[in-house]
Amino acid sequence: MEKSGSRKARLNVKLIANTQDGELVSALAAKLCYSDSDIEGLKEKLEVKEQSDFIRKIVSIGHHSVLEHLNFTFGVEGVSRALTHQLVRHRIASFSQKSQRYVGHGESFQYIVPKTIEADDRLLAEYDSAMDEIGKIYDRLAKAGVPAEDARYILPNGCETKIIITMNARELLHFFSVRCCERAQWEIRDMSFEMLKLAKKAAPAVFENAGPGCSRGACPEGAFTCGKSKEIREKFQNPKNFL
Numbered sequence: 560m561e562k563s564g565s566r567k568a569r570l571n572v573k574l575i576a577n578t579q580d581g582e583l584v585s586a587l588a589a590k591l592c593y594s595d596s597d598i599e600g601l602k603e604k605l606e607v608k609e610q611s612d613f614i615r616k617i618v619s620i621g622h623h624s625v626l627e628h629l630n631f632t633f634g635v636e637g638v639s640r641a642l643t644h645q646l647v648r649h650r651i652a653s654f655s656q657k658s659q660r661y662v663g664h665g666e667s668f669q670y671i672v673p674k675t676i677e678a679d680d681r682l683l684a685e686y687d688s689a690m691d692e693i694g695k696i697y698d699r700l701a702k703a704g705v706p707a708e709d710a711r712y713i714l715p716n717g718c719e720t721k722i723i724i725t726m727n728a729r730e731l732l733h734f735f736s737v738r739c740c741e742r743a744q745w746e747i748r749d750m751s752f753e754m755l756k757l758a759k760k761a762a763p764a765v766f767e768n769a770g771p772g773c774s775r776g777a778c779p780e781g782a783f784t785c786g787k788s789k790e791i792r793e794k795f796q797n798p799k800n801f802l
Contacts, residue, residue, distance in 0.1 A: 566687065567677075568637040568669040568719035572753035575723065577761050581629035585728070585765070586610045588625035589617045614764035618732075626728035626765060633724045633754055639671040641716040642746045646724070649734055653725040659711035659718075663701060668694050669719035671746065690715070724754075728765050731758060739795070740771040741785040756801045770795035 578584060583605065590601050590613070605613075617625060647654055670690050676682050693713055700710040726734060731754075737743060738751035759766045772779035773788040774795035785791075794800055 566669070566690075567672045570638060570749060570753065571636040572750060572757065573634045574631065574757040574761060575634045576632045578629045578631075581728070582614050582762050582764055583610055584628045585617075585625045586613045588628050589613065589622060592622075592625070611764040615767060618765060618768070623729045623732065626732070627730075629728040629762060629765065631726055631728070631731060631758060631761065633757070634721075635724060635750060636721045637669075637671075637719060638722070638750060639717050639746060640714075640720055641671075642744075642750065643720055643722055644716075645744060645747050646722070649726070649730065651726070651730040654722060656722040657720050659714060659720075660708040663707050664694070664697055664711070664714060664718065668697070668714070670715065670717040671719060672717075674745070690717070728758075728762065732766070732769055735766075735769045736772055739769075740773075740780070741787060741791060742780060742783060759801050 583602075586605055586609075587598065587601055590605065591598065594601060596604075617623075643654075643656060668690075672683070672686065676686050693715060697710050697713050700713065701707070735751060735755050735758075738747050739755060740748070743751070755766065755769055759769070768775050771791060773784075774792050778784040778788045
């Protein structure tokens, strides 16, 4: 039974904004590289079907620089500090995260519960008890006048946070390749899959074959392969999983 005001935070991913006519912009940028026509002339000639076909072509041949004109901004809630420490390693991106320095965390702070712990009642009770105690200590520190920027040192990696992420389409293709992979940590893998579903709806031609490397061909992990390439390929090639 969940305690009131605390316990498990739920993953919530939203696409806040993306470049208007982003696929058109990327297609125009690619066309411009191979044409002596003016930009307005190229735009008038570029039909929707041709635009999508051309985007698929440039993605397949690796002409990904033109995808940098297409930006996506995601709002993410219900993730841990353990996740965001991994996330910010993706340097071609912008991040704005809920501050533990300026935002206090009371006794009922939310936190993430790994499935491996949640599956065992005994371990879950110990985990919840530890989190409750951390919340109480934090509360006592705050009441004693310790500033939030110092009280936060007691908070765990599992503490819930919120973050806004902006990446261009080129970086997102790379992000999905490594973070949708089964070898990625489960929490960031779950988040990246939700991001991919939203990106596919917004720019279907760009992200048509996006996902881990094995969803497009042989597993790139070599000796470190999870051994489930066939199962993963079926998952990422099934349109029903992205509705």
